[in-house]
Each structure stands twice: as C-alpha cells, then as structure tokens.
Amino acid sequence: MKILTILPVSIILNFSIAFGGDALNVVSSIQTLGAIASEIGGDKVVVTSLSKGYMDPHFVDAKPSLVLDLHKADLLIHVGLELEVGWLPPLVQQSRNANIQVGENGDFEAATVIHILRVPTVRVTRAMGDLHPQGNPHFWIPPKNALLIAKALTERFKKLKPDQGAYFDSQYSRFLIKVSELEKKLEPQMRKTKGLKVVPFHDSWAYVSEWLGLEETGYIEIKPGVPASPQHLSTLIGKMNEDKTKAILMENYYNKSTAESVASNTKAKLLEMPSDVGATPEIKTYSDLVTGVVTKIIEAVN
Ligand SMILES: [Zn+2]
Numbered sequence: 001m002k003i004l005t006i007l008p009v010s011i012i013l014n015f016s017i018a019f020g021g022d023a024l025n026v027v028s029s030i031q032t033l034g035a036i037a038s039e040i041g042g043d044k045v046v047v048t049s050l051s052k053g054y055m056d057p058h059f060v061d062a063k064p065s066l067v068l069d070l071h072k073a074d075l076l077i078h079v080g081l082e083l084e085v086g087w088l089p090p091l092v093q094q095s096r097n098a099n100i101q102v103g104e105n106g107d108f109e110a111a112t113v114i115h116i117l118r119v120p121t122v123r124v125t126r127a128m129g130d131l132h133p134q135g136n137p138h139f140w141i142p143p144k145n146a147l148l149i150a151k152a153l154t155e156r157f158k159k160l161k162p163d164q165g166a167y168f169d170s171q172y173s174r175f176l177i178k179v180s181e182l183e184k185k186l187e188p189q190m191r192k193t194k195g196l197k198v199v200p201f202h203d204s205w206a207y208v209s210e211w212l213g214l215e216e217t218g219y220i221e222i223k224p225g226v227p228a229s230p231q232h233l234s235t236l237i238g239k240m241n242e243d244k245t246k247a248i249l250m251e252n253y254y255n256k257s258t259a260e261s262v263a264s265n266t267k268a269k270l271l272e273m274p275s276d277v278g279a280t281p282e283i284k285t286y287s288d289l290v291t292g293v294v295t296k297i298i299e300a301v302n
Contacts, residue, residue, distance in 0.1 A: 024157065026041060026074065027050060030079060031049040031051070031277040032053070032146075032276050034047045040153050050070075053275075053279040056251070057079070057083055057084065058131055060086075061087075062087045062090060070091055070100060071096065071097050072097075073100050075100070075157075076092065079111060079137050081137035106160075112152075114145050114149075116136065118132065130226070136203060138204035138206065139207045140276075142208060144211070146179065146286055150175050186290070186294050194213035198217070198245065198268075199247070200219055200220070200248075200249045201249065203224045212297065220236065227258075228258055233258070236262065245268045248268050252273075273293065275293075277289050
C-alpha cells in the first residue's frame, strides 16, 4: 500500500523536471500588475490577468473561468485597499488553492509596499457609497510606485524560486534602467504639466497628480463611486470656470455623457485617459502606459 502511494508522486516529480514545466503561474487582478510581474519574471513566469485594462477594476464580472485561473496560480498579485473587494475574494475562496489565500506566500497585495494617499480621517464604508474606504487604491501608474512593486515582487519571486535569485535580480536592474530612461525621455513634457488644473471624473488620479504636479480642482463624482447630482454639477461648472480648469480626466470605461456636458459648459478639455495596461490595444507594457498617460495630459497644455 505504501509503495502505491509513493510511486505516483515520484512519477509526477520526474515528469515535471523532464519537461521543464516549472515556470511560476502568476495571476494578476489588473493588467499593469501583471505587466510589471512579466518585466521581473521574464521567461520564468507565465502571467494571466483576471481583468482587462478597459474594464473598471472596482467592478469585474466574476466569471467561472477566473476561478480556474486562480486554481492553477502559484502567485496572485492584487492591488488591495478594497479595490477588488467586490469580486476577487469570492473567486479566491472558490479556487480552493491554499497557496494564494490571504497571508500565504502566494498572496501579494501591492498596497502593502506603497505610501497610500487620501486615507479617510473619519470612518467611511462602502455602504456609504464610498469606494475608497481605506485610502486611494489607484497607485500603479507613477514610476516611483511601479518600482516599489517591482522590487517587492523580485523578493517574492526569489522566495518562491530560490534557485533563480540572480536572474530575478538582473531582471529588476534591467527594469530600473528602462524606467529611468523613460522618465528622462518624458522629462521635457512632464515639465509642462506642472500646475495644470484638472477635474478627474473618479478620484483615481491622485498619484498621477502628485507625480506630474497637477492641481485637482474638483471631481465629477460627489465622492468615489457616488454619481453626480445636478446641483453638484452646477457648482462644479461654476468653480471650474472660475479656476480656469483645463482638463477633465476620465477612464474610457465610464459613460461619457456627464463629462461631455461639463466640458461643454467650461473651457476644460475632456481627456479619455488610459489607466491600465490594455486600456487600448496599443498599450501593451508598463512603459506604454506611462507614455500614454503623459502624452494624453499634454493635449490639455495650451
Ligand atoms: Zn476608485
């Protein structure tokens, strides 16, 4: 009986070694986190993203196929701060994958390595309509934050695959150089965005505003996730005209009609912003995303 139980295990192990099927199965909640994981993991990882860059990451359709992706995952990378709370935790539970449960080595919450902005000073809940009760979760675009995530992922990959430590370290160095060169290239454009007055549709540009020196003069939503009322819009339009706000920043998964109506009553340009890798077919990598964001904002500079 003992022999029978030991035998299959050794066969499986030999099979895995012989066919080199040892790449880490990485699953990300949003595409940008998956793209950063690919930069560091290279050919030692296979990355799948549960949501696509053209979807609202707060509200993803929890399809059964996503459970299957999670079942096979060695590592789950997610944003945290309740961004995915409406759809990801039930999928993780249904996956019956012990490795990716909260606190396990296969669970990576990016928010834990980021300096979080706009943490509410009073207690707020999603029941009050606020989608950001633990602070602003839209942090993955600025290079400073992407590098913090990349560094922490390097360490996690080394823990999961200790024999490939040198490889992951060199991949991180490569990514660091790539991002530094990109920042240098975009510097002349970035200088022009300082002090630009903008109104985001949803409060999802806080980190980009800090990075590019944008001044947020209001929001189309009353608070994150709470739709605008006519009274709020009329006050906002008055303020935007007074402040000479130049742009409305809106992800392309929102309905345009409210933002268009605000734009037509002000001098602000409505910018459909990419906020994740995969937001448009051209945005395939983290560098594409950063370039896309800066290029788009420049459209509102005179
Ligand atoms: Zn949000």
